[in-house]
Amino acid sequence: MRTLCASTLIGEFFVIGFAGLVAMQMSDLSTGTVWAVSGTAMAVSVLLCGMLTGPGGVQLGWLLQIGLVLSGFIVPMMFILGVVFGGLWWASVHFGRKIDEAKARFAAEAADAA
Numbered sequence: 001m002r003t004l005c006a007s008t009l010i011g012e013f014f015v016i017g018f019a020g021l022v023a024m025q026m027s028d029l030s031t032g033t034v035w036a037v038s039g040t041a042m043a044v045s046v047l048l049c050g051m052l053t054g055p056g057g058v059q060l061g062w063l064l065q066i067g068l069v070l071s072g073f074i075v076p077m078m079f080i081l082g083v084v085f086g087g088l089w090w091a092s093v094h095f096g097r098k099i100d101e102a103k104a105r106f107a108a109e110a111a112d113a114a
Contacts, residue, residue, distance in 0.1 A: 001096025005061060006049040008092045012068065012085055013045045022075050029074070041067060058093055065089050 020038030024031055044064055051057040065086040072079030 001093060001100050002052045004092035004096040004099075005052050005058070005089070008085065008088045009045045009049050009061065009064075011088070012064070013042050015081055015085065016041045016045065016068070019071060019075050019078055019081075022077070023071075027074050041071075061089055061093075 016038055020034050020042075023029065023034045023038070027034070041064070044060075048057060048061055048064065051060065065082065068085055069079060069082030072082055
């Protein structure tokens with residue numbers, strides 16, 4: 001699960017950065033405000049990569065997805081990208097857990113065979 005979720009979070013890192021560039025041009029927010037919010041969200045996305053296996057890592061990832069959708073109020077295209085990344089996050093968590101379960105099952109079968 002960690003690999004799929006981390007890949008999604010790194011993709012979001014870049015999308016958030018590009019959204020920050022768009023927000024500077026499209027909104028009347030100050031550059032400092034845009035980069036304080038975007039920079040914080042970018043840092044959170046990278047830090048979450050290391051927190052995925054710990055308690056609450058996936059839940060914090062969901063909060064980031066909600067924040068990404070809500071950023072659509074500043075950059076309207078982020079409504080769509082937020083939903084897309086929310087779907088990717090769900091798929092990463094769902095299928096990542098299935099892959100982890102399959103790996104554990106195969107390892108147990110290999111240990112029993114040996």
